[in-house]
Amino acid sequence: MTDTPEESLFEAPPLAEQERMVEAILFASATPVTIAELHARLPHGCNAPAALEELAKRYDGRGVQVRRIGEAWAIRTAPDLAFLMTRETVETRKLSRAAVETLAIVAYHQPVTRAEIEEVRGVSVSKGTVEQLLELDWIKLGKRRDTPGRPVTFVVTRNFLDHFGLSSARDLPGLKELRAAGLLDSAGPPDLTPDTPEEDEDQDDMFTPSPAEEEN
Amino acid sequence: MTDTPEESLFEAPPLAEQERMVEAILFASATPVTIAELHARLPHGCNAPAALEELAKRYDGRGVQVRRIGEAWAIRTAPDLAFLMTRETVETRKLSRAAVETLAIVAYHQPVTRAEIEEVRGVSVSKGTVEQLLELDWIKLGKRRDTPGRPVTFVVTRNFLDHFGLSSARDLPGLKELRAAGLLDSAGPPDLTPDTPEEDEDQDDMFTPSPAEEEN
């Protein structure tokens, strides 16, 4: 028996070893792995964020990269090598213009209600469009809005971030500029508009800093 | 026009770059990739074996390894980290009644043939039950019975004795003890003993020194 037999049993492996373990787990998974999932699989006492940081550094500039996707991490091929990958390409269904616009509105305005999406687009959102985006697992239902009728809101998913290679919704292209230009604010018209009053009430919430970013 | 405009157009990327490319291809491929396939996908003039060798060296000792599988190459989890890839859930289940009874008969009557087990239980013994007990290493095959057909007999194992905390099968409590312990809750009429005479005769054999003890 050594001095600290109990402790040594549960001592976490050295960081370099933890890094190897995180590497193996990330490599094995096609989908992003959360910190919580990593901790669940690593031996007791491991520090997944520290190991991830080391690992990400190691893969900097390599053919594959360690990428953060929301609260999860994944290994992905480097974008500049896409030309090598043509064989792997899976043809995805082409999204309709309505679907693309709806997706963008959800991403930039989240959480956002259907009425708000319709307000921005000036046209009603078809059920099929929302269903397609839900099916792609790019948007999901968020919390209900605390306004009359308690409408559901939509937010983007981790899968959305993963698909577009975003670490968080804050990394959306041009988000800062749009916000600075006031285009993500609710500048609801006072009263006399084609919009119904209750939609205007909703708008106050509409463009507040998105909690979904933290959620994802 | 420079001296070698044609050649420079097709000049292979530097080896480090080739290594990145091979890395991305191996990572993204669903199946191991042959040298020929690598050459088909890499830019003209690349040296796939050299790039693979560099890559394999780079992954030496890492959480994943570049492994040769037949004539092809793939990235695989380091063997020592395989344990991270399985989440073992241990489920404790009670042995079925049929298995408990069969085991009890073997323990009390050993060596015992399948026909004898069935006679005591009054129902046929399923193959699965016997196999389960064999797999648990609680019973094993004993000597063949010297009767027509030379049926195999079953005896309990050392592992059985260990599991149940017995030093020998003779330590199993007899019927009288079971009754005294309240386990035989048959408060039947006193003259009607549960054991018919012929069964009692069997019992004499039953508790003769068990060959299984010596064998184990």
Next chain:
Amino acid sequence: MPEDFIEGPARDDVAEGLAAEALIVDVEGFEGPLDVLLTLARTQKVDLRTISVLQLARQYLRFVEKARELRLELAADYLVMAAWLAFLKSRLLLPPDPTDEGPSAEDLAAHLAFQLERLEAMRKAAARLMALDHLGRDVFARGEPQGLERSRKVVWTATLLDLMQGYSRLRTRDDFRPFVMDRKGVLTMEEALDRLRPLIGHLGDWTDLMTFLPEGWDVDPARRRSATASTFAATLELAKNGRLDLRQDETFGPIRIKGRP
């Protein structure tokens, strides 16, 4: 097209005319009135922030008129927008009414401009979003994921108590075996009847019942009791049917039977 809708120098240049034609032909391709407005606004070739909403309203109304001329079915929301723009146009042209509550015509026009700018911004954002590297097109996930194997290990347990209880259960089962009559020691009434029927025809004289017991049933007491009872019951049955007569001369005396002719 009503001339009174045209104020100031009409900008009906060739390009705009062509655009309007194209618009009408493609009306089905529009994503609602705001989309039409945005397309029309682009013909003004100015920043959306400095757009002339008045001019835009005129263009839109002209678009709707044209659609009607061509008998194109316009959805209700296009007509609602037309009505609203006609209202806005008149408000913009008239001097503001000081008694009028609510937003000014300029506020409404500014909001419309904002809506157009926002829609345009979201379109551009959507385009930038779709231009990002797509997973599965530009960036790739692990092609051969290993997944997480969930191996389920079942540990079977049994205690010595289980074992002993199981054995006890087996050894005591006989005590609780459902009661089954011992058929060997029982003569049924049907058997007795079958036995008696062919015999009674020959009975000319009174004969003791006990002589009708089957052979071998008179030694063992239990068997004799059973045979006596069933034979007696059978004679009662036959007497009821009028096949024989019964008599007993004294209490506990022998029962005798005689067949009826």
